[in-house]
Amino acid sequence: MSIPAITLNTGATIPQVGLGTWPLDDAQAADAVAAGIEVGYRHIDTATKYGNESGVGEGIRRSGIAREELFVTTKLDGQFQGEDRAIEGMRAALERLGTSYVDLLLIHWPLPQRDEYVSTWRTFEKLHTDGLARAIGVSNFKSAHLTRLLAETDVVPAVNQIQIDPAITRLEQRAYDDAHGIVTQSWSPLGGGSGVRSLLGSPVIVEVAERLGRTPAQIVLRWHVQQGLVVIPKSSDPARLAQNLDLFSFELSPDDMASIATLDEGPDAGVDSDSTGH
Template identity: 50%
Template sequence: MTQVPTHTLNDGQPLPAIGLGTYRLRGADGVRAVASGIDAGYRLLDTAVAYENEAEVGEGIRASGIDRDELVVTTKIRGRDHSADGAVRSVEGSLERLGLDRIDLVLIHWPNPSRDLYVDTWRGLVYLRERGLVGSIGVSNFTPAHLQRIIDETGVTPAVNQVELHPRFAQADLRAEHERLGIRTQSWSPLGARKPPFDEPAIAEAARAYDVTPAQVVLRWHVQLGAVPIPKSATAQRQASNLDVFGFELADAEMAAISALDDPSGRLWGGDPETHEEM
């Protein structure tokens, strides 16, 4: 089983350097996938209200037999629950569906700027953290302007911003802003799921050089950037492979060559945080 190193967040809480994404892992197969991921060594689990699988994630945790305190469980508040009171109701519902008495990390899933309630939602998360129902609080898909606004208006800096990040959409400016503010970057769709860049020479050549898969090269690139990738897989073999990225190190030139694949228009999922509305 792979031992995963951890980062320390700006609130002092630990965060594993790689996590298991659970988008679309539902039903009995979803439960088995979560349990097998934990068995492989994942200690960071990522779900969301919008994924409609919090119950399966909770059941997978219990089926794994792993001590709950070894895990960092993440969920996210969807747009329809924006507001301080809505955040409280959302987290209370997530706790019930997960079957847990606390959630280690809760994120605002999207800023939904046209509703202009993300600052109030953030205040609700601050309250929940103070109550002890939530360990760390953060955001997802926030721009520097969104981040600065919630910090300025509440005095509380997010621990995490989870954003689309992969070699063709490397978000260097946003990552630099995270570094300046002390926010940990998390990477969703870390492999560029719709169009994986595995045939790119920068990735294929590194995979041959280290006798690893192209996916492992890409995930190692995230790790060396200081970002926390959350790849999703339902198969035990691929889960283990995705986790096994701590036995080699990419050279500076290899990191630069992969980063050079970046395209400012390389967003794959069409969700521009300035306009996207997730309800």
């Protein structure tokens, strides 16, 4: 199936649906990535903190798909923040992945109490210039963090990966990203932690799913892509992998979207982006 792509501020494109790999271990990630590529995924998301970059690389090799046909993202966490620390972190990540570059490299968290995300971003700019990361971006950044990057550095982040689902909509952050040419990507798109069950089992989602003959997960993921978000659901089950990719043969009506909007818990919902969660 054909997955739409969204153009980044680098001119490159990112497939709108990708495969998340947290919290899979190496063996699970290898199996999930190989199975995901087989059913049509071309966008894989991992992170050094997840401890599964080697497994992701193994899954890619096992698939037999050429590297240039895939969009691979990884993230560097707090231990790599600070002037030039990300250089060794990037080299180690590439070695684990078994590739000479990633398509997107993210700062995993801003960690503003350390006051190192600006110097880290300047190091990311070097990695971008050197071709080790085709695009660079951030994860869990708020508008204030991004405003500082824009004022003190040269490259506008291509992506801001944040927690979003119908209960945690981040409307103001998404509007900020849009205004600055930053693509917003949803992590934990089906609901974080115990919220997965409650979100997918909510009467609103179940009613829409039953009426359209879709799964609750497909309804929630369609809600993301219909708003122009990039989404990275995680699954290791081959049937669910295929279902999570089958989002472009149906649409949610304005009434459906309005019903789902009633699940929004407000601007204070979700994980604080200053934390070290996802």
